[in-house]
Amino acid sequence: MTPTDTIAHQPKGVDTTGPENGTGVPTLVASHEANPVLERDAATKGSWMAYVKTKQFWIAMVLGQTLAICITSTNTLSQLLSNEGTSIPAFQSLFNYILLNIVYTGYTLYKLGLKGWAKMVVKDGWRFFILAFIDVLGNYFIVLAYRYTTILSAQLINFWAIVVVVILSFLFLKVRYRWTQIAGILLCVGGVGVLFGSDHITGFNQYDALDAVKGDLFALLGASLYGVSNTFEEFLVSEEPLYVVIGQLGFWGMFINGTVAGIFDRSSFRAAVWNADVGGYLTGYTLILSLFYSLAPILFRLTSAAFFNISLLTGNFWGVAIGVKVFHYHIHWMYPIAFVLILVGQIIYFLRQGSLAEQKKPWLGEAQDKGVSGIGTAKRRVENPDAIV
Structure with a gap:
């Protein structure tokens, strides 16, 4: 790679x-x-x-759904951990950053040498520290939001991440959106609205909020941080090798996440249940989340942070599909309709773009020489x- x-x-x-x-x-x-x-x-x-006729489009579509399934799988494993009595949201993500650091920083040292790596850290380390800091806090506040508000409210507020990405890309990355792209985004959001409508009809995901206002504010903050980190990461991976960006994200994220876990997860860690099942869930969570972090930058390069976020909207459908087997859920007839609407929205998003589409980044010059x-x-x-x- x-x-x-x-x-x-x-x-x-x-x-x-x-x-x-x-x-x-x-x-x-x-x-x-x-x-x-x-x-x-x-x-x-x-x-x-x-662009829809190119191989790159279909690769982007498959990659987007792969990432959606990865996120759904980590959410499922988090639920299984919670069912076992182990709820340590910050600590369980620590292993992901450690694994990313071992693999990608190790490869960076092989490519650049110790002196080259040190020079890179001195010159650009501050940028990657900021990326890791925003990423860790985004993960933490989204998980925290689910403790206080309903899943429906938290997921609705997550749409704010798409808005943040579009605004930041327009203002700072010189991205100009066509009306078909906006229409595609709106149709994807409409598809998720159908999913929520189905949940309301069936009573799925409906429960009382512990503190809706506090939870919604945490979700809004987490979504904003996600939007910033996604946009910033798209910018960085367009200018730097993947192994450098992912390695630095793992390197700094390991220390930042470890600090957050040490501060906020101490009591949860002591109360957690530890057995073979928990070990298996944590291992699966770490491997799948690391795969997600490895593939996401490729989608940022192929498309954009905006398409990345609308790709993840199918996660609700995949979550129920996985839940049919794991939690014995039942798929309502509106779910496949919503899934198709989101996919159609993604096609419309690229309907009037050239053969390179968003793979050609405006901030890198006409020939992408920067x-x-x-x-x-x-x-x-x-x-x-x-x-x-």
Whole structure:
């Protein structure tokens, strides 16, 4: 996955090794002139179905649903842990950051060497610290919200994350949204509305809130933090190799999450039940969440933080689908309709975009020469027109 990620800051058309790369792999910065990928994108910009017909679109759709299933699986495992009497939301995420740090920081050290890694941390570590801090707090406040408010209220407020991403992308990343993208987002939200309507009819997920106002405020804060971290991570992975970003997220997240767990989870940890089932649930939770953190940056590169968030809206459907087996739920007839509406909304989102669509980041220049060349990036396709991702 990561060996193709290289950093290039040299002028257009120059074939050199990027000074911050440290890999010894020459990086070719493709010129806009006569480049078939850029020419095709320019010719199809604003055309109907241009991106939907590409392999990249279907890869993005499958990847988005894979991430939705990952999140649903971690939520299911959290519920199983709670059923066992073990509710340690901050502590259980600590193992995820530790695993990410071991795998990706280890690979970063292999690629850059100890001195190269240290220079990177001194130069850019503050950016990754901020990303990890926002990510850890976002996770914590969302979990905290579910203690006080209803699932319905918390999930409705999570739509705020999409709004935050769209606003931040427009203001800071120079992203300009077409009306079809806005329509697609609204249809996806409407699909989730159908899910909530089904829950209301069947009484599923309905229970009294312990403190609705406090819970809703926590959910709103968590959703805002999610929106900021998603947008910031999309920006970082467009400029840096994946192994650097994920490794630094794991490195700083390990310390930040450990501190949060030490402060807020001490009493919960002492009261927790520890047995073989709990160990298995924690292991599964860690592995699936680490897979989620590994795949999400690729979707940020292929599409955007906005599409990432609307992809996760199908999580409610997958949650009930998994719950049929695990918790003996029953799927209401409105659930498949809602699922299809969300998928159709995702198609409409890309209905009038060029062949590169959101893979081409506006802040990286016309030929994407300011960005990294790696899996999922437009620059990789510009340099190698035969590359799929």
